[in-house]
Amino acid sequence: MTRPAKRARLSESADEISMSNSPAKEDKHSLFTTWAKERGVEIHNVAPQQLPGRGLGLMTTAPIKSGSRMIFIPEKAMFKPDTATIKRSTLDRASPQAKLAISALAKFSAPASDLRTWEATWPTKQDFAASMPLLWPPELLEHLPPAVLPPFERQKADYARDWEAVSPVCEQRGWDEVVFRYYWCIVNSRSFHWKPSAGRAGSMVLCPFVDYMNHGPTGSGCYVAQNGKGYEVTAERDYDAGEEVLATYGAHSNDKLLVHYGFICASPMQHASPDDEIRLDHAVIPHLSEETKSQLQDVGFLGGYALLPSEYPCDRTDSAKKANGCAAKCRQPWDICFKTQVAVRAVLLTANEWEYFVSNGEDLSGDKSAAVRKWLQPHLQSLRTEAIEKQGQLEKLGEAIKEEHALAASMLRERWSQISVHLGHYIDSDPQT
Numbered sequence: 458m459t460r461p462a463k464r465a466r467l468s469e470s471a472d473e474i475s476m477s478n479s480p481a482k483e484d485k486h487s488l489f490t491t492w493a494k495e496r497g498v499e500i501h502n503v504a505p506q507q508l509p510g511r512g513l514g515l516m517t518t519a520p521i522k523s524g525s526r527m528i529f530i531p532e533k534a535m536f537k538p539d540t541a542t543i544k545r546s547t548l549d550r551a552s553p554q555a556k557l558a559i560s561a562l563a564k565f566s567a568p569a570s571d572l573r574t575w576e577a578t579w580p581t582k583q584d585f586a587a588s589m590p591l592l593w594p595p596e597l598l599e600h601l602p603p604a605v606l607p608p609f610e611r612q613k614a615d616y617a618r619d620w621e622a623v624s625p626v627c628e629q630r631g632w633d634e635v636v637f638r639y640y641w642c643i644v645n646s647r648s649f650h651w652k653p654s655a656g657r658a659g660s661m662v663l664c665p666f667v668d669y670m671n672h673g674p675t676g677s678g679c680y681v682a683q684n685g686k687g688y689e690v691t692a693e694r695d696y697d698a699g700e701e702v703l704a705t706y707g708a709h710s711n712d713k714l715l716v717h718y719g720f721i722c723a724s725p726m727q728h729a730s731p732d733d734e735i736r737l738d739h740a741v742i743p744h745l746s747e748e749t750k751s752q753l754q755d756v757g758f759l760g761g762y763a764l765l766p767s768e769y770p771c772d773r774t775d776s777a778k779k780a781n782g783c784a785a786k787c788r789q790p791w792d793i794c795f796k797t798q799v800a801v802r803a804v805l806l807t808a809n810e811w812e813y814f815v816s817n818g819e820d821l822s823g824d825k826s827a828a829v830r831k832w833l834q835p836h837l838q839s840l841r842t843e844a845i846e847k848q849g850q851l852e853k854l855g856e857a858i859k860e861e862h863a864l865a866a867s868m869l870r871e872r873w874s875q876i877s878v879h880l881g882h883y884i885d886s887d888p889q890t
């Protein structure tokens with residue numbers, strides 16, 4: 458996973474911390490590690506470290522065997538929504554995220570709170586302003602790829618609803634929106650869902666120390682699971698000392714990671730994340746007739762079109778796989794998904810032929826893949842051209858824009874580049890060769 462070099466947190470210089478490099482230094486991360494252990498958090502052979510392109514992350518400090526426990530967070534160490542704050546503020550009906558964010562604001566920001574030892578290790582408001590589209594100015598938002606817009610609009614609506622719910626209590630307590638939004642972003646990027654047993658209600662919680670873990674694609678190298686007593690992180694493979702331990706936040710495409718977490722993963726042609734996809738709705742749907750759209754709607758196949766990395770055995774050596782964070786299988790070539798196959802066949806085939814394909818996944822009379830590819834070609838080429846133009850615009854914008862938005866411009870450029878590269882590969886490749 459590569460990120461632009463500027464991604465080091467704005468809030469701390471790269472040499473300010475590096476626990477594994479200088480374990481004796483009593484910096485805020487050492488203090489927090491001790492604080493967490495005093496609350497029952499078990500930490501085995503991992504420590505936080507500043508990493509280029511991704512803020513802080515967890516590194517192994519010694520070899521770790523597959524199946525061993527790396528971290529354990531007991532329930533008593535978790536930060537939960539504060540019932541008293543919620544009742545006093547009559548927020549019982551607010552969303553789980555609003556409840557946890559307002560509780561964190563009330564408890565972490567209290568002057569004498571010992572939670573400040575934990576808070577000191579978090580990103581700052583400037584870090585979120587640099588990375589989260591929710592906080593970007595319009596001149597950056599106008600360059601969001603179309604596939605980013607639906608999750609982005611949903612997030613904006615969620616935030617607006619939460620702010621509306623909590624604003625009376627914030628006004629009463631003298632907290633402004635900037636402060637609330639900070640804790641909302643913390644909850645958004647660092648919370649877990651805790652449900653210890655079937656009989657007990659679940660809630661969103663913050664978990665100390667494990668919140669240092671960065672994301673890797675599905676199958677990245679550890680299991681994060683809850684048992685009745687707490688959250689446990691176990692090694693999914695053997696680790697050498699000095700490797701980053703990644704957790705999977707979910708099988709998210711880069712479009713979703715950008716909106717929810719403010720970063721994207723690298724997506725090289727042959728070693729892309731198995732979770733990534735290039736959405737094609739914007740390129741395909743405007744070219745479907747109303748009749749075709751309604752035909753697709755009836756079978757639940759209208760929209761959700763994508764170019765996906767397909768599986769092939771990775772040709773890297775085991776050590777290169779490990780070093781590059783490859784999943785067990787790497788992906789190539791990128792190909793259109795089944796829904797796209799169905800949508801284009803709805804344009805090209807008779808009703809009988811189309812229904813046969815929908816039910817059987819193969820063509821009734823001869824393979825129609827070449828015709829599907831031919832129909833798609835000009836539409837995907839337009840999206841590819843848009844992606845190439847966007848990269849040029851973002852390069853210029855990156856030079857002209859304020860320093861604090863350079864990271865955003867560079868992430869957007871990278872995403873448009875991934876779109877143009879994968880589309881180009883599909884458009885230019887000949888499936889017969």
Ligand SMILES: C[S@@+](CC[C@H](N)C(=O)[O-])C[C@H]1O[C@@H](n2cnc3c(N)ncnc32)[C@H](O)[C@@H]1O
Pocket residue numbers: 458460466510511512513514578579580588646647668669670671672673717718719720721722
């Ligand atoms: C749970 S925190 C992980 C710790 C965080 N890196 C820090 O400095 O505190 C989640 C945030 O880490 C960053 N992050 C996580 N995985 C990443 C990755 N693979 N590449 C770049 N940034 C990542 C994003 O800013 C994300 O919102």
